[in-house]
Amino acid sequence: MSAIAHIGQDVAAPPPSRRGKKWVPYLLLLPGLLWLVVFFVVPMITLLSQSLQTGSIDTGYTLTWHWQTYTDAFSLYWPQFLRSFVYAFVATAMALLIGYPLAYTIAFKSGRWKGVLLVLVIAPFFTSFLLRTLAWQTILSSNGIVVKFFNATGLMNVLQALNLVNGDQLLSTPFAVMAGLTYNFLPFMVLPLFASLDRIDPRLLEAGADLYGRPFTAFRKVTWPLSMPGVVAGTLLTFIPAAGDYINSKLLGNPNTTMIGQVIDGQFLRVLDYPTAAALSFTLMVTILVLVSIYVWRAGTEELV
Amino acid sequence: MATVTSAPPTRQATPPAKRPRKGPFTWVREHIIAIVAALVFVYMLLPNVIVILFSFNKPAGRFNYEWVTFSLDAWLHPCAPPGMCTAVGLSLKIGLLATLIATILGTMIAFSLARYRFRGRAATNLLIFMPMATPEVVMGSSLLTLFVNMAFPLGTTTILIAHIMFSISFVVVTVKARIAGLDPRLEQAAMDLYANERQTFMKITLPLVAPGIAAGALLAFSLSFDDYIITNFNASSSSITFPMFVWGAASKGTPVQINVIGTVMFMISFLIVGLGQFIAWRRRPKD
Numbered sequence: 001m002s003a004i005a006h007i008g009q010d011v012a013a014p015p016p017s018r019r020g021k022k023w024v025p026y027l028l029l030l031p032g033l034l035w036l037v038v039f040f041v042v043p044m045i046t047l048l049s050q051s052l053q054t055g056s057i058d059t060g061y062t063l064t065w066h067w068q069t070y071t072d073a074f075s076l077y078w079p080q081f082l083r084s085f086v087y088a089f090v091a092t093a094m095a096l097l098i099g100y101p102l103a104y105t106i107a108f109k110s111g112r113w114k115g116v117l118l119v120l121v122i123a124p125f126f127t128s129f130l131l132r133t134l135a136w137q138t139i140l141s142s143n144g145i146v147v148k149f150f151n152a153t154g155l156m157n158v159l160q161a162l163n164l165v166n167g168d169q170l171l172s173t174p175f176a177v178m179a180g181l182t183y184n185f186l187p188f189m190v191l192p193l194f195a196s197l198d199r200i201d202p203r204l205l206e207a208g209a210d211l212y213g214r215p216f217t218a219f220r221k222v223t224w225p226l227s228m229p230g231v232v233a234g235t236l237l238t239f240i241p242a243a244g245d246y247i248n249s250k251l252l253g254n255p256n257t258t259m260i261g262q263v264i265d266g267q268f269l270r271v272l273d274y275p276t277a278a279a280l281s282f283t284l285m286v287t288i289l290v291l292v293s294i295y296v297w298r299a300g301t302e303e304l305v
Numbered sequence: 306m307a308t309v310t311s312a313p314p315t316r317q318a319t320p321p322a323k324r325p326r327k328g329p330f331t332w333v334r335e336h337i338i339a340i341v342a343a344l345v346f347v348y349m350l351l352p353n354v355i356v357i358l359f360s361f362n363k364p365a366g367r368f369n370y371e372w373v374t375f376s377l378d379a380w381l382h383p384c385a386p387p388g389m390c391t392a393v394g395l396s397l398k399i400g401l402l403a404t405l406i407a408t409i410l411g412t413m414i415a416f417s418l419a420r421y422r423f424r425g426r427a428a429t430n431l432l433i434f435m436p437m438a439t440p441e442v443v444m445g446s447s448l449l450t451l452f453v454n455m456a457f458p459l460g461t462t463t464i465l466i467a468h469i470m471f472s473i474s475f476v477v478v479t480v481k482a483r484i485a486g487l488d489p490r491l492e493q494a495a496m497d498l499y500a501n502e503r504q505t506f507m508k509i510t511l512p513l514v515a516p517g518i519a520a521g522a523l524l525a526f527s528l529s530f531d532d533y534i535i536t537n538f539n540a541s542s543s544s545i546t547f548p549m550f551v552w553g554a555a556s557k558g559t560p561v562q563i564n565v566i567g568t569v570m571f572m573i574s575f576l577i578v579g580l581g582q583f584i585a586w587r588r589r590p591k592d
Contacts, residue, residue, distance in 0.1 A: 033432060047446065102341075105339050109338070123350060123353060125574075127352075131564065132356060138355050138370050241440060244442045245534075261442040274453070281443050
């Protein structure tokens with residue numbers, strides 16, 4: 001093959017095939033996939049099995065197909081389930097609302113500062129998740145600047161009306177938990193949004209601006225649809241970890257903001273009621289899988305991995 | 306980005322005649338998106354600033370929440386809180402081992418997925434995606450049921466197994482993106498210059514993919530070093546990692562030294578990422 005033949009060829013052409021070595025891809029996959037099967041797939045099966053066993057940690061467990069554990073656990077802990085999904089939904093919506101302008105600015109308005117701004121987006125990860133969540137205790141403390149600002153602008157009255165805060169206190173409230181969740185998973189929203197906005201050909205935006213005149217119409221008809229893969233990926237990467245998180249609700253909330261992760265943690269590690277804990281954990285997994293499947297199917301995007 | 310430069314200069318073509326009255330509100334309205342973006346940056350980075358600032362605090366009580374006075378005590382005696390430096394050491398050890406193994410396994414999978422068409426590709430992609438789409442609490446608790454059922458003792462080994470498991474997918478995604486972005490003409494050129502498959506891989510492909518592998522390894526290390534939820538499910542009382550130490554401290558009293566560790570982590574990460582950006586900038590195509 002001569003080099004000249006390749007010039008001008010489609011860059012995205014399929015990679016050179018290596019015929020006659022059919023086993024090579026499987027050999028490369030084997031160790032990694034084996035690890036994932038043994039330590040990710042098999043545990044899901046042991047989790048399901050554990051949830052259907054009866055017994056105690058001292059006498060040992062036997063598989064009795066005791067499905068009633070599920071109904072009992074759900075009737076006890078449905079408020080925590082519901083709360084987890086509501087909090088995760090609000091945090092995802094907020095992250096999209098404030099993450100989109102940020103991703104948009106980095107993709108289209110940052111010029112040669114793009115690299116620096118992207119580093120700033122991942123900069124929160126440079127310090128421990130727990131330490132940063134603890135820092136919110138300082139930021140939201142009762143004599144801190146945020147409480148004063150909220151009081152001065154009347155935002156506090158709005159939050160009080162929505163029953164999200166406790167008097168003039170921001171810390172240990174549902175507001176603090178949702179603000180913490182939004183904060184912690186915001187980079188997971190911004191990065192996929194940026195990735196799909198950055199891929200848009202600027203000429204399409206110019207054509208949109210010429211066609212529709214009004215910037216908002218151009219945005220709605222051109223930019224937003226083209227950024228859909230990023231929106232879907234970003235909302236999933238925010239919603240899923242937020243629904244299972246309990247660090248924010250523990251450190252920034254109160255006993256009435258308990259999320260389902262906290263219940264699972266407590267049942268497994270303190271109460272030692274393994275079947276109930278396993279049933280809750282499995283229910284969380286299945287609920288999220290169902291929600292995500294419906295969402296991805298409705299959004300019609302396959303560009304996730 | 307070659308397409309950008311070739312775009313017809315429609316914007317410049319229109320004469321810059323219409324410049325209506327410019328008040329402060331016009332400026333705000335024109336830059337509203339950038340202003341929102343700046344505020345979001347403040348929201349994102351404020352906690353990092355607080356962590357660093359409060360490493361120089363001298364708190365009045367057991368909790369380091371309110372600013373009292375400037376002090377270098379914590380920086381001069383970083384290992385004063387009992388057990389903290391042991392925890393940091395364990396986190397570093399687990400982080401390095403997990404990164405090494407997850408990077409090797411993940412890079413192999415990435416090459417297989419990016420370079421070969423084979424039966425079971427879709428299933429493999431799904432298996433790679435699933436750990437990223439599963440809440441940590443489910444992964445941590447399911448792994449616990451496996452270890453309990455096998456009567457496998459919890460400790461450093463089980464933490465390491467868990468960290469490798471959740472890091473692999475992130476390495477695969479990072480490295481795969483880099484391989485997919487390679488210009489195949491470079492490898493074809495090497496082959497045309499009579500390099501064999503092995504030489505092409507070692508001299509062309511691997512050096513070009515290396516930044517992706519490095520990024521995947523960094524991601525794996527930071528995920529491992531920072532993980533609390535999965536670790537907590539699979540640890541024992543004799544294997545306390547740094548995040549577990551911080552979690553315990555959050556209810557008993559937070560020593561200033563945890564902020565020192567957080568600040569050092571921040572500076573090291575910043576240096577590594579800054580160095581990467583600098584190398585990329587030096588190697589940029591010169592116009």
